[in-house]
Amino acid sequence: xxxxxxxxxxxxxxxxxxxxxxxxxxxxxxxxxxxxxxxxxxxxxxxxxxxxxxxxxxxxxxxxxxxxxxxxxxxxxxxxxxxxxxxxxxxxxxxxxxxxxxxxxxxxxxxxxxxxxxxxxxxxxxxxxxxxxxxxxxxxxxxxxxxxxxxxxxxxxxxxxxxxxxxxxxxxxxxxxxxxxxxxxxxxxxxxxxxxxxxxxxxxxxxxxxxxxxxxxxxxxxxxxxxxxxxxxxxxxxxxxxxxxxxxxxxxxxxxxxxxxxxxxxxxxxxxxxxxxxxxxxxxxxxxxxxxxxxxxxxxxxxxxxxxxxxxxxxxxxxxxxxxxxxxxxxxxxxxxxxxxxxxxxxxxxxxxxxxxxxxxxxxxxxxxxxxxxxxxxxxxxxxxxxxxxxxxxxxxxxxxxxxxxxxxxxxxxxxxxxxxxxxxxxxxxxxxxxxxxxxxxxxxxx
Numbered sequence: 511x512x513x514x515x516x517x518x519x520x521x522x523x524x525x526x527x528x529x530x531x532x533x534x535x536x537x538x539x540x541x542x543x544x545x546x547x548x549x550x551x552x553x554x555x556x557x558x559x560x561x562x563x564x565x566x567x568x569x570x571x572x573x574x575x576x577x578x579x580x581x582x583x584x585x586x587x588x589x590x591x592x593x594x595x596x597x598x599x600x601x602x603x604x605x606x607x608x609x610x611x612x613x614x615x616x617x618x619x620x621x622x623x624x625x626x627x628x629x630x631x632x633x634x635x636x637x638x639x640x641x642x643x644x645x646x647x648x649x650x651x652x653x654x655x656x657x658x659x660x661x662x663x664x665x666x667x668x669x670x671x672x673x674x675x676x677x678x679x680x681x682x683x684x685x686x687x688x689x690x691x692x693x694x695x696x697x698x699x700x701x702x703x704x705x706x707x708x709x710x711x712x713x714x715x716x717x718x719x720x721x722x723x724x725x726x727x728x729x730x731x732x733x734x735x736x737x738x739x740x741x742x743x744x745x746x747x748x749x750x751x752x753x754x755x756x757x758x759x760x761x762x763x764x765x766x767x768x769x770x771x772x773x774x775x776x777x778x779x780x781x782x783x784x785x786x787x788x789x790x791x792x793x794x795x796x797x798x799x800x801x802x803x804x805x806x807x808x809x810x811x812x813x814x815x816x817x818x819x820x821x822x823x824x825x826x827x828x829x830x831x832x833x834x835x836x837x838x839x840x841x842x843x844x845x846x847x848x849x850x851x852x853x854x855x856x857x858x859x860x861x862x863x864x865x866x867x868x869x870x871x872x873x874x875x876x877x878x879x880x881x882x883x884x885x886x887x888x889x890x891x892x893x894x895x896x897x898x899x900x901x902x903x904x905x906x907x908x909x910x911x912x913x914x915x916x917x918x919x920x921x922x923x924x925x926x927x928x929x930x931x932x933x934x935x936x937x938x939x940x941x942x943x944x945x946x947x948x949x950x951x952x953x954x955x956x957x
Contacts, residue, residue: 547907548870548894548937552952554607554929556585556600557944563596564589565949566940571927572599573630573640575661576612581927583607583938584642585951586625590616595624597644599666602929607953612665615644615657622655623648631658632689632699634720641724642666643701645684649675654683656703658725672725674703674718681714682707688747688806690717691758693779694730701725702760704743709734713742715762717784731784733762733777740773741766747806749776750817752790752838760784761819763802768793772801774821776843790843792821792836799826801834808835809866809876811897812848819843820878822861827852831860833880835902848901851880851893858891859884867894868925868935870956871907878902879937881920886911890919892939910939910954917950918943926953 558565568586575582580602590596599613617624627645634641639661649655654676660667676683686704693700698720708714717731735742745763752759757779767773772794777784794801804822811818816838824831835849853860863881870877875897885891890912895902912919922940929936934956944950 547896548954548956550908550910553955554953556951558587558949559590561946561948562589563587563949564942564947566944566951567922567942567949568625568628569922569938569940569951570629570924571938572642573632573661573927575599575640575642576601576663576665577639577661580604580931581929581936583926583929583953584628584630585940586628586644587949588623588626589947590625592620593623593648594620595622595626595646597625597628599642601665602927602931604930606930606955613659615659617646618649621648622646627684627687629688631701631725632691632720633661634658634699634701635660635722635724636698636720639663643687643689645687645703647682647685649684651679652682652707653679654681654685654705656684656687658701660724672727674727676705677708680707681705686743686746690760691748691750691779692720693717693758693760694719694783695757695779695781698722702746704746704762706741706744708743710738711766712736712738712740713744713764715743715746717760719783731777733775733786735764736767739766740764745802745805749819750807750809750838752776752817752819753778753842754816754838754840757781761805763805763821765800765803767802769797770800770825771797772799772803772823774802774805776819778842792834792845794823794826796826799823799832801826804861804864806864807866808878809868809897811835811876811878812837812899812901813875813897816840818848820864820866822864822880824859824862828856829884830856830858831862831882833861833864835878837901849895851895853882854885854891857884858882863920863923865924867937868927868956869897870894870935870937871896872934872956877907879923879925881923881939883918883921887915888918888943889915890917890921890941892920892923894937912941913944916943917941929953930955932956
């Protein structure tokens with residue numbers, strides 16, 4: 511009997527110890543800082559100036575154009591005043607984004623489509639202020655023109671510090687523009703421009719180098735597509751640093767390749783600039799997939815020290831759309847994607863727009879954002895997938911729907927940078943169809 515009481519007492523002690531240990535463990539789990547996703551409602555909304563302006567057709571971070579420590583955003587309205595086009599920059603601050611733009615610029619003539627493409631240019635002259643680049647692909651019978659505006663303590667230069675014109679009519683120079691990063695490691699950011707209609711829609715891209723005096727007017731790199739109708743250069747962008755060598759790389763999409771199967775090309779940077787031959791190519795899975803219609807850096811989604819690449823194929827599977835993320839490594843990009851996802855239904859056009867979202871939840875992994883502007887009668891929907899050690903979350907951490915049919919919410923998406931200085935990346939989304947193409951843009955703050 512005494513032995514039995516002793517055993518019962520020992521068992522009770524063990525249970526007590528285990529319960530206490532479990533409680534302490536749970537307490538540690540509960541008390542450990544847990545990262546939260548983006549706000550589910552927009553923290554900032556801006557609306558175009560009138561019907562048919564197409565405000566929000568293009569959206570992007572502007573970087574920090576005035577050097578105040580807050581990221582700013584740039585938004586294009588390419589149909590403003592009979593397709594002349596206008597571009598707007600809104601400044602970040604501790605409360606988010608300013609209600610009114612600090613900067614506006616308007617195209618040179620009707621039908622120019624100024625602002626069809628916009629992006630930060632990075633800091634092209636090394637003065638500590640980020641600059642912006644704007645494309646007007648319709649300029650002078652589709653010759654196209656690109657404009658660079660310089661940042662300064664007051665915002666941006668009232669007039670462009672550089673304009674570059676395409677090689678001839680019907681080339682669509684400036685249909686796509688983007689920051690290229692620093693491809694040659696000289697300390698100045700460079701820019702990339704696409705001209706998808708050049709040479710019977712074979713397409714061509716150009717990279718212009720930054721310097722102490724700004725972007726040079728002569729390209730340091732050009733490349734062309736593999737054949738007519740390829741639309742090489744429909745999408746252009748920085749690929750980040752996919753091989754970890756300290757030089758920025760670039761990606762070019764040719765969605766028309768192989769009966770619109772599509773193909774993307776990555777050119778890696780070096781001390782001499784970009785290599786003449788792509789170090790990586792990937793081709794779409796099916797004809798009419800339009801693989802490469804959108805492409806860009808995904809950031810480092812698995813935190814292995816190498817940047818990854820995201821590619822959209824918005825017409826795959828009867829316009830359902832797919833996206834692919836290819837991981838970087840010391841040898842460059844892997845031929846096998848680390849992540850794929852498909853849209854929710856036919857004609858959603860999932861992957862029409864893709865971008866890194868930055869690190870929206872502060873967990874140390876970069877995230878990605880994907881637009882499906884045609885969902886639900888062009889109401890549109892946007893998805894954010896969270897990075898993790900294995901790549902990206904299987905299900906999105908955020909899914910947001912537009913305000914109503916024909917809004918085209920998600921026609922453009924991008925990271926906004928950190929507009930309020932809270933340490934988390936924020937998100938900018940365009941809905942160019944809102945209210946009879948007046949258009950709207952939205953910013954969702956990271957948490």
